[in-house]
Amino acid sequence: MIKGGQNYVSSPPAFSNDGNRVLVCTGNTVSIFSSSTGLQVSSLEGHTAPVTSVVVVPATDILCYCWTSSFDGTVRYWDFSVPETVKKLDLGMPIFSMVIPSFLGSPEENNAKTANVFAYVSVHDGKAWQIRKCSLTNYRKVGKLVLKETERPEPLIISPSGKFLGIKHKRKLHIWKLPRVESDVAVAKKITLHHTKTITVLAFHPTERTVAAGDVTGRMLIWRGFGTQKFLDHSGSNNRISMNDGEDKHGVRQNDDAESCSVWHWHSAGDVTAFSKYNTLAVWLLIIGGTEGVLVLWQLDSGKKKFLPRIGSPLLYFIESPDPSLSLISCADNQIHMLKTPSMEIIKSISGIKPPLSYQEICESFSGKAAFDCTSGLVAVQTENYGIQFYSLLANRGVYEVQVCERNHQPADEVTVAVTLVELSVDGSIMGTVEIKLPEEGVGGLVSLKFWDLDSDTKRFSVSTVIYEPHRDAHISAIAFHPTHRMAVSSSYGGDFKIWVCKEGDIQQKGQALQNSGWMCHAVGSYKNKAMRAATFSADGSVLAVAADTVITLWDPDKNVLMAVVGETPTPIVSLAFAGKSEYLLSVSHGLKPRLSVWSMSKLAMAWSYRLQIEAVSPAIDSSYFAILALLPESNERAFKGNGIILLFNATDPVPVASMSVTKAKGGGLAFLKGDLSERAVIDGKTSQTLLVYINGDREYVIFDPYDKEGHELSIIRQDVPLEETGQFGYSSIYGELPKFDLQKDKTASVISTASERPWETIFTGSTHMLPPLTKLCSVFLESLLEKRTALAE
Structure with a gap:
């Protein structure tokens, strides 16, 4: 795994x-x-x-x-x-944050403190979040001594000198002066600094009694000389302000214990605040980051500013390295960038998978589903900055990104453009994307379909064709690629689908032949003006299946001829996939009566179905197996230890082969990959195995062997889930193999409910063009009800 x-x-x-x-x-x-x-x-x-x-x-x-x-x-x-x-x-309580003051400060002070190491932790006692103190050397349970209680967990901030501990709490800063020699006694000295807005972040100056804080409006506040009255020894010479001299405290509210408070402003919302020393000079910088994705270096004395713009995501943390030429910033898009100081150039990045988009609900046709390149083990996901990130599932790192829309991304701006759909061809050489420019006050919307080609040398996609409004003003619901040819189909909610083909030509330029490819419309199809929400090609590409509302239409993609219409479901079909070398067709319906249906292509009839809310379905490569990701009702989440379940089926059998309970199933996806899971497969003499990848709604994923019941948490289903098998429809009840009914069958709770005990009730259901002539049908029907006897010769 x-x-x-x-x-x-x-x-x-x-x-x-x-x-x-x-x-x-x-x-x-x-x-x-x-x-x-x-x-x-x-x-x-x-x-x-x-x-x-x-x-x-x-x-x-x-x-x-x-x-x-x-x-x-x-x-x-x-x-x-x-x-x-x-x-x-x-400690027996969940820990949200921990700091160890004795690890900070000068080496001489650290040696004096290491005799007994204490930590300050933010823990939850079952009722509220509390800041407590515990010993890491002479360990005992966290004492009952509580420094502060808060409704929400707050990160603990320790000063670089290790002398002060602070937290932000609503519109206040609480700061404690830590004792020189740690013990079990309480931290007696504490001050509170007040503000008029909610504080989001704070940071201590490395050497001075100065603290900076940012609020929700983007203002940065700097309190200088905090704790002059309470923290300093009165015998010292640094006590520059008398106890009652509150009128000279510029900017200080409510007679707080600070010499002055100044207000700076740059960002719409301050997220990152830190102090840093400029190279080896005694010039201290205030480092500020905001939701705009801009890092600002602000000199405290001169007020000069230096910027690192276009980071592309809100900043979260700034960490300095023991190496003075290196630091890092953590960004909200799950990226960590290494910076070269003091020039603040990004020299290296740790690329995690980009998080789900925050604007998934703004567009009806938006699909946050990931696209998989099953041959190379890559997954393509949409990003906030109108791009596609290609992420290596086996290496667990980002490979590269493709910018779908050439537009400057500002995280704080209102969303006006969205990449709603991404799809890859079977071999991963072609990509299709759909981007939508959202209308402003109902005017000015634009849908764009783009085809991308993979460069064989650079292994990166470049756009080859841009098609504006491919389905008039209707949104695109799905894109599917032909398995062997450069052909694609796009379906729309407007009631039509279009087949696109790529025409390649050679252009002579300076004695060299350059290939120029472009996509053009090959055919257009529709069925009774019904909305078409899904499309897929068969394994050999000879059949194109398009979902027209609640029915499935089968087409010849080369001739654009309607060959058949398969069945009907109670609710609209939103997903289609062929399984078992195209011997079966899988359809997923959403709505009040969600359903997974398995259709037999040889009989053009439903083989079996389940009443389940299906989130994703994926057929195995070169086999009749397929996997589904189903959402569980809230009543079953505790029993299954998750809100979703992965079921592995053989298309010929409605009884699932195996199951796996999962969490965060909403918005998740499935795909079968090619490759060896571990060295154990080689030791056992096994060849390349088909692996299944599950990616959840937070884009965390797991790769496992679905056929190995010992290598992971897969197990034969033994619990009751709300699944339902349906009987066969149409003439398949007569010409197909009749099921063997066991009247003495145990009717206790099981995974699959038994088939209908009266199959003849559905024999005449279905479309009329699917039934044989009445003269032939009745004779066979009556004959099947009669008991045949073999006459013995005398």
Whole structure:
């Protein structure tokens, strides 16, 4: 089993002591990447819930230790050079954030603090989120001593000197001064700084008593000299303001304990705030990032600004490396960029899979389904910046991106363009995309269909043809590619489909022959002006199946001739796929009566069906098996430990072969790939196996062997799910093989309900053109009701 697609930016990452590695919280593990190549080199596995914090122990370049916290309630001490767990502490409460002050400050101070290491954690006691203190050396349960309670979990922010601890809470900053020598006693000294807007982020100055905060409006506030009255020793000479001198505190509200408060403004919303030293000079920068995807370096003294624009996604974290020439930023699009300081150039990126789009509900025809290149193990997903990301499922990293729409993306702007559909050909050499320019006040909408060709040298797609309004003003519902020829079909909600062919020609230029390809319309078809929501080609490309509302139309794609109309479903068909070398056709219907139907192409009749809400379906390669992803009712989620279930079928048998419970099934997808799952397949003497990939609604995925019942969580179905098998329709009840009915069959709860005990009730149902002549039908029908006897010769 291979897992991937984790979120790289759920928590702040951390550099190793030498700056050569980056430790990233990825789900239940900590992934370790090389800062020079951006590739993963190892991982820390052991937590049973998402990891929330990683803190590297300061030491020499040789020693590689870190502490991690998790929602599973444990704190682990790792040697990440091996990697292995050295110590595990169970706090018994989910941990949202953890800081260790003794690891910060000067080396002399650190040596004095390491005798007893204390951590400050944000935990949930079952009622509220609390900030508590615990010992990591002489371990005991987290004490009852609570520094602060909050309704929501707040990240703990520690000053670079390790002297101050702060959190943001609504419109306030709470700051504690930590004791020089840690003990079990409470942190007595605390101040509160007030603001008029909700605070989103805060950061401490490395050397001065200065704290910066950003609010929801994008304003940056800087309090200088905080804690002058309460934190400083009164015997010191730095106490520059008297206890009652509140009138000279410029910008300070409610007589807060600070010398001054200044307000800066640049972004529409401040997300990243950090302090950094400019090279080796004593010039401190305030580093600000916002939702526009722009990084700003602001000199505190001179007010000069430097920008790193067009990052393309809101910024979340800024982390400095022990190497002064290296730093990183984490972005909301699941990317981590390595920066060369002080020029702030992006030199390398850790590319995770892009998250689902935030504007999926704005367009009726939007499809957030991923497209799979089954031969190379790539998945193509839409991105927020009007592009397509190609992600390697086996390597678990981004390969490259294709910009579908040449438009500057501003995350804070209103969405006016959307890439609604992406589809790949069987061999992965052609891509089709659909983009929609949304109308403004009902005027100005535009639908564009684009075909892309894969360059054999660069292995990247380039656009070959752009077709504006291919179906007049109707939206495109589906794109399907011919398995062997350069042919494609697009269906529309407007009631027609179009067959496109690619014409290639040679252009002579300076004695060299250059290929020029272009797509043109080959044929147009429709059926009773019904909306066509799905289309697919058979395995050999000789049959084109198009869903016309609730019926399936079969066409000859070369001659554009209607060959047959198959059955009818209660609700509109939204997906089609051939299975079993095109001997069977799978249809998925959504609506009040959702259904998965399996149609026999030899009999042009329904073989069996299920009443299930199907999210995705994928036929296996060169076999009669197929897999479906079904959504479970809320009443069954607890029993199945998930909101979805993957069922593996043989198209000839309505009884599923295996099942697998999954989570986040809404918006998920399935696809069969080619390749070996592990070295075990080679040791057992097995050849290349067909693998199944499941990608959930958050674009996390898992690759497994669906036929191996021991290698993963697959098991024979033994629980009751709301599935229903239907009887056969039309003349197949007579000419097909009659099912064997067992009247003594156990009628207890099972996965599949038994077929109808009175099949003759449906014998005359179906379209009239599918039934034989009445003269022939009646004689066969009556003859089948009679019991035949063999006369014995005397």
